[in-house]
Amino acid sequence: MKLSGIAAGAAIGAMASAAYAQKKADMTFFVTSAGKGNGADLGGLEGADAHCNELAKAAGSKHDNWHAYLSTTAPGGDAGVNARDRVGKGPWRNAKGVVVAKNVADLHSDKNNINKQTALSEKGEAVSGRGDAVNMHDILTGSDPAGMYSTAGGDTTCGNWKSSGEGSAIVGHHDRMGLKETRHMKSWNSAHGSRGCSQDGLKSTGGAGLLYCFVPN
Numbered sequence: 001m002k003l004s005g006i007a008a009g010a011a012i013g014a015m016a017s018a019a020y021a022q023k024k025a026d027m028t029f030f031v032t033s034a035g036k037g038n039g040a041d042l043g044g045l046e047g048a049d050a051h052c053n054e055l056a057k058a059a060g061s062k063h064d065n066w067h068a069y070l071s072t073t074a075p076g077g078d079a080g081v082n083a084r085d086r087v088g089k090g091p092w093r094n095a096k097g098v099v100v101a102k103n104v105a106d107l108h109s110d111k112n113n114i115n116k117q118t119a120l121s122e123k124g125e126a127v128s129g130r131g132d133a134v135n136m137h138d139i140l141t142g143s144d145p146a147g148m149y150s151t152a153g154g155d156t157t158c159g160n161w162k163s164s165g166e167g168s169a170i171v172g173h174h175d176r177m178g179l180k181e182t183r184h185m186k187s188w189n190s191a192h193g194s195r196g197c198s199q200d201g202l203k204s205t206g207g208a209g210l211l212y213c214f215v216p217n
Contacts, residue, residue: 026062026093026097027056027059027061027063027093027094027095027097027122028063028091028092028093028214028215028217029092029093029094029100029101029212029213029214029215030055030056030059030094030095030120030121030122030212030213031119031120031121031127031139031174031210031211031212031213032051032052032055032121032122032210032211032213033055033121033122033123033125033127033210034055034208034210035199035202035208035209035210035211036051036209037199037209038164038199038209039158039163039164039165039196039197039198039199039200039201039202039209040140040158040161040163040164040167040169040194040197040202040209041158041161041162041163041164041197042068042070042140042161042162042209042211043161043162044072044160044161044162045068045070045072045081045086045160045161047161048068048070048161048211049066049067049068051068051211052066052067052068052211052213053065053066055122055213056122056213058122059095059122059123061122063215065215065216066213066214066215067086067087067213067214067215067216068086068211068212068213069083069086069087069141069143069147069189069211069212069213069214070083070086070140070141070142070143070157070161070211071083071141071142071143071147071148071149071150071156071157072142072149072157072160072161073142073149073150073156073157073160079149080149080157081149082143082147082148082149083141083142083143083147083148083149083189084104084107084108084143084146084147084148085147086214086216087104087107087214087216088214088215088216088217089103089104089217090102090103090104090106090107090217091103092107092214092215092217094118094119094120094124095120095121095122095123095124096120096124098113098118099113100112100113100114100118100119101113101114104147107147108145108146108147108189112188114174114176114188115174115175115176115188116129116137116174116175116176116177119174119175119188119212122213127174127175127210129173129174129175129177130173130175130177130178130206131177135206136206136207136208136210137173137174137175137177137206137207138171138172138173138191138194138202138205138206138207138208138210139171139172139173139174139188139189139207139210139211139212140158140161140169140171140194140202140207140209140210140211141169141170141171141172141189141190141212142156142157142158142161142169142170143170143172143189143190144170144190145187145189145190147189150170150190152170154168155167155168155169156168156169156170156193157169157170158194158197159197163197164197164198164199165196165197165198166196166197167196167197168193168194168195168196168197169193169194169197170190170191170192170193170194171191171192171193171194171205171207172187172188172189172190172191172212173185173186173187173188173191174188174210174212176188178191178192189212192205194207
């Protein structure tokens with residue numbers, strides 16, 4: 001009976017592991033567990049997408065077309081790239097199968113379900129935020145609240161994600177918390193500008209060069 005019990009326990013454990021692996025395979029949204037390590041210099045959109053794909057693959061994702069949620073600007077006032085146009089139609093699920101948004105409209109409205117409990121890493125782990133020993137809630141986006149490239153003036157994308165020195169980038173708060181109880185501080189994608197583009201500069205305001213990654217389904 002004892003051996004039977006052990007066997008049964010092992011079978012249940014295997015089933016649970018398989019179910020969790022399946023959920024991770026169906027994951028279509030995550031916050032990167034780490035930045036690229038060179039501040040906001042991500043190697044442009046291509047480098048940022050590659051970072052998303054590398055982390056997703058290491059976590060067992062079956063998807064290989066991940067896109068970073070980032071906007072870019074263009075010189076002379078020409079249209080840039082909108083983060084919202086890079087993520088597909090939705091819905092998107094985290095590593096535990098929880099839907100964070102049903103579609104693009106919901107993603108950029110009060111209907112989205114992005115918060116500290118749901119904005120998990122590719123490993124299915126919570127990302128530290130305000131109030132934790134290490135705050136990493138500043139997520140690079142370069143976007144306005146609607147997910148569009150910013151027209152605020154000045155550098156809002158750290159040189160279109162190729163600068164690790166001078167400049168600034170718009171960040172969002174994955175935990176929806178900030179210094180004040182304001183709309184901006186509670187924004188997941190457009191809270192404030194970073195203090196420079198270096199790794200130390202990002203850390204100084206509560207960041208680590210992390211990204212939102214989506215499968216453009």
